[in-house]
Amino acid sequence: MTHVFPRHTKADLPVAVHGDGIYLVDSTGKRYLDGSGGAAVSCLGHSDAEVREAVRRQVDTLAFAHTSFLTSEPAEALADKLIEHAPKGLDRVYFVSGGSEAMEAALKLARQYFLEIGQPQRHHIIARRQSYHGNTLGVLATGGNMWRREPFAPLLIGTSHIAPCYAYRDQRGDETAEAYGLRAADELEAEIQRLGPDNVMAFVAEPVVGATLGAVPPTPGYFRRIREICDRHGVLLILDEVMCGMGRTGTLFACEQDGIAPDITAIAKGLGAGYQPIGAMLCTGAIYRAIEQGSGFFQHGHTYLGHPVATAAALAVLGKLTDGGLVARSQAMGEVLQSALEAAFGQHPNVGDIRGRGLFRGIELVADRETKDPFAPGHNVAARVKKAAFEAGLICYPMSGTVDGRHGDHVLLAPPFIIEEAQIDELVRKLGIALEAATGTGAA
Numbered sequence: 280m281t282h283v284f285p286r287h288t289k290a291d292l293p294v295a296v297h298g299d300g301i302y303l304v305d306s307t308g309k310r311y312l313d314g315s316g317g318a319a320v321s322c323l324g325h326s327d328a329e330v331r332e333a334v335r336r337q338v339d340t341l342a343f344a345h346t347s348f349l350t351s352e353p354a355e356a357l358a359d360k361l362i363e364h365a366p367k368g369l370d371r372v373y374f375v376s377g378g379s380e381a382m383e384a385a386l387k388l389a390r391q392y393f394l395e396i397g398q399p400q401r402h403h404i405i406a407r408r409q410s411y412h413g414n415t416l417g418v419l420a421t422g423g424n425m426w427r428r429e430p431f432a433p434l435l436i437g438t439s440h441i442a443p444c445y446a447y448r449d450q451r452g453d454e455t456a457e458a459y460g461l462r463a464a465d466e467l468e469a470e471i472q473r474l475g476p477d478n479v480m481a482f483v484a485e486p487v488v489g490a491t492l493g494a495v496p497p498t499p500g501y502f503r504r505i506r507e508i509c510d511r512h513g514v515l516l517i518l519d520e521v522m523c524g525m526g527r528t529g530t531l532f533a534c535e536q537d538g539i540a541p542d543i544t545a546i547a548k549g550l551g552a553g554y555q556p557i558g559a560m561l562c563t564g565a566i567y568r569a570i571e572q573g574s575g576f577f578q579h580g581h582t583y584l585g586h587p588v589a590t591a592a593a594l595a596v597l598g599k600l601t602d603g604g605l606v607a608r609s610q611a612m613g614e615v616l617q618s619a620l621e622a623a624f625g626q627h628p629n630v631g632d633i634r635g636r637g638l639f640r641g642i643e644l645v646a647d648r649e650t651k652d653p654f655a656p657g658h659n660v661a662a663r664v665k666k667a668a669f670e671a672g673l674i675c676y677p678m679s680g681t682v683d684g685r686h687g688d689h690v691l692l693a694p695p696f697i698i699e700e701a702q703i704d705e706l707v708r709k710l711g712i713a714l715e716a717a718t719g720t721g722a723a
């Protein structure tokens with residue numbers, strides 16, 4: 280008997296007992312290759328000796344200090360190191376306990392910034408359809424993931440949504456990727472004009488879309504145009520790098536590859552790498568100064584903000600990613616994974632697209648690869664892949680969702696950066712077993 284309230288109350292799932300490199304082991308001794316790092320969390324695998332040691336040392340030194348103190352030593356060191364590697368202009372780091380809270384803090388900071396500088400009417404948020412930015416009420420209001428929003432609808436603040444940059448579905452045959460990206464970005468201009476530029480607070484987007492569409496990178500130039508539009512209208516650009524940040528796409532921050540910097544960004548998942556729950560919000564010096572010279576008090580704070588043990592763990596993680604070369608490894612092994620996926624599934628009748636950056640890869644499953652017709656929602660292909668993969672000893676992250684009335688099934692892969700080539704072969708082989716089981720005759 281258990282008194283735990285699990286999220287899936289009806290699911291018959293095993294109990295996890297042990298982590299070993301890129302593998303997880305359940306209470307029956309069965310081993311699972313962690314092909315998605317949970318939800319793109321475990322970038323160092325499950326038994327990293329240096330991070331475990333950093334946690335032990337910090338618990339022995341200072342486990343917790345409340346906000347009667349300004350910060351702590353590990354929080355200061357982590358903030359400095361993050362800013363050293365962050366996109367230009369980002370200058371301050373606010374530590375929280377996870378991704379939803381980092382995004383919640385980002386929205387609240389944007390709101391408070393405009394209040395402090397005397398523009399209270401700027402409170403409208405624009406985000407993208409089918410986006411996911413977290414599960415608290417504030418960020419649920421921002422996300423464009425309808426099934427998550429609908430049960431809470433009367434409580435959500437007003438947000439409007441434009442299309443995501445989704446070339447596989449929306450690039451026209453007569454259009455280059457660049458032309459499509461500019462057309463998609465210009466939806467933001469149109470929406471800002473519709474709302475009145477002086478009313479818009481922020482545009483919110485994931486640089487590479489993770490949890491809802493399976494590693495969809497933007498087309499070249501898309502985010503540069505988005506940045507120009509935001510600048511022209513004084514709208515803040517908030518990038519959600521909770522999933523795609525911390526080296527997942529082959530650079531520490533995903534937006535580096537798009538040649539832009541945000542006003543505010545949120546990171547989490549890979550920051551603690553699963554060893555501690557931690558997230559962070561980074562903002563520009565200009566935004567920080569508006570608070571510092573205004574009320575001097577950011578209206579957001581939870582008990583565990585800047586937790587010493589969590590920041591000490593993240594400092595060890597960040598050291599391994601940057602000085603230890605694991606960001607570069609994410610880039611290199613990502614290419615190996617992409618090639619292996621293309622070799623195995625490039626001609627698969629139900630694989631429409633294989634995409635991503637670094638060790639952040641996605642597969643879009645379709646009923647017909649020529650017409651790109653999706654499976655009907657009732658086929659539950661994503662759920663079938665998940666179940667079959669799990670039985671075969673592979674954890675991956677299948678998902679389904681609807682953009683502009685079109686259903687889609689996707690599989691996200693985000694293995695630890697320490698994955699070896701032979702383990703990539705194992706991952707792809709097990710995924711092949713799962714795809715056969717899910718898309719074969721049993722699927723229709």
Ligand code: PLP
Nearest residue numbers: 377378379411412413490521522
């Ligand atoms: N933003 C993105 C892009 C995410 O993928 C997630 C989680 O999957 C979140 C925010 C929320 O993070 P958390 O689950 O740590 O609250």
